[in-house]
Amino acid sequence: MKNAIVFLIDGFEEIEAITTIDILRRAEVETVTVSLDPDLRIKGGHDIVIEADQMYDDTDFQDADMLILPGGAVASKKMFEHHALHQTLKEAAATDKYIAAICAATMTLGKTGLVSGKNATCYPGVEQELIGANIVTDQHVVTDGKIITSRGPATTIPFALKLAELLSGKEKAREVAKGMLVD
Numbered sequence: 001m002k003n004a005i006v007f008l009i010d011g012f013e014e015i016e017a018i019t020t021i022d023i024l025r026r027a028e029v030e031t032v033t034v035s036l037d038p039d040l041r042i043k044g045g046h047d048i049v050i051e052a053d054q055m056y057d058d059t060d061f062q063d064a065d066m067l068i069l070p071g072g073a074v075a076s077k078k079m080f081e082h083h084a085l086h087q088t089l090k091e092a093a094a095t096d097k098y099i100a101a102i103c104a105a106t107m108t109l110g111k112t113g114l115v116s117g118k119n120a121t122c123y124p125g126v127e128q129e130l131i132g133a134n135i136v137t138d139q140h141v142v143t144d145g146k147i148i149t150s151r152g153p154a155t156t157i158p159f160a161l162k163l164a165e166l167l168s169g170k171e172k173a174r175e176v177a178k179g180m181l182v183d
Contacts, residue, residue: 002029002167004066005059007085008052009036011074014044015153016102020068020160026176027164034059036082045072056084065167067092071103071123071152079108080129086112093146098166100148102159106130109147118144123152157182 004024006017017033024031035042035052043049061067067089069079079085089099089112101109106122107129109115116132121142127135136142140155141162148166150159161182165173 002065003063004029004031004068005064006033006068007036008033008042009075009078010043011045011072012070013072013103013153014046014048016070016156019156023160023164023176027168027172029167045074061088066098069101069105069108071105073104076104076107079105080111098146100163102150103152106149114147118147120149121151
C-alpha cells in the first residue's frame, strides 16, 4: 500500500485538504494528516476545525510516497515561511518522492526551488512566486516528473484523482471517480 502525507496548518483550504484526503483513502492510499501547528486541532480558512493524525516533529517522512500541500490564503503564507517543511520537501524530492501542491500552496514549491525548470500551475496571482517555472494556465492539474500542481478549490477533484492514479494506478482512480459520479 502506498503512503501519502497531507500537511495542515491554520487557515488551510478545507475543500483542498479534506477532498484530497477522502479521495486518496477511497483509493486505498494510507493517508496521514500532519499538523504544522503546535496543536493537533487545526482551524481551516472557513472555521472548520479538524484534528490531524500526528504532529510534524513526530513524523517519519521516510516511508511516504507523496507529500501534499493544500492551499488557503493564510495557510499558504505560513507554509511559505515554515523552514523545516522546506527542508522536508527538498529531502523528499532528493529521494524521488512525489510532491503535490494546490492553489497558493504552490508558492512553497517555488521558494524551495522544486518547480524551477518545470511546468506548473497555481492559483491566479501566485505565478511570480513559482520562480523558474513554466507557468501553465490552461490545465487544472499539471504533472512534471514527480511534481504535481493544481489551480484551486474547484480543481481539487481532478487533482486528488491524479494523485490517486499516481499512487494506486489508473484503474483504481477510475473506480473511485466512477463511484463518486465524476465524468
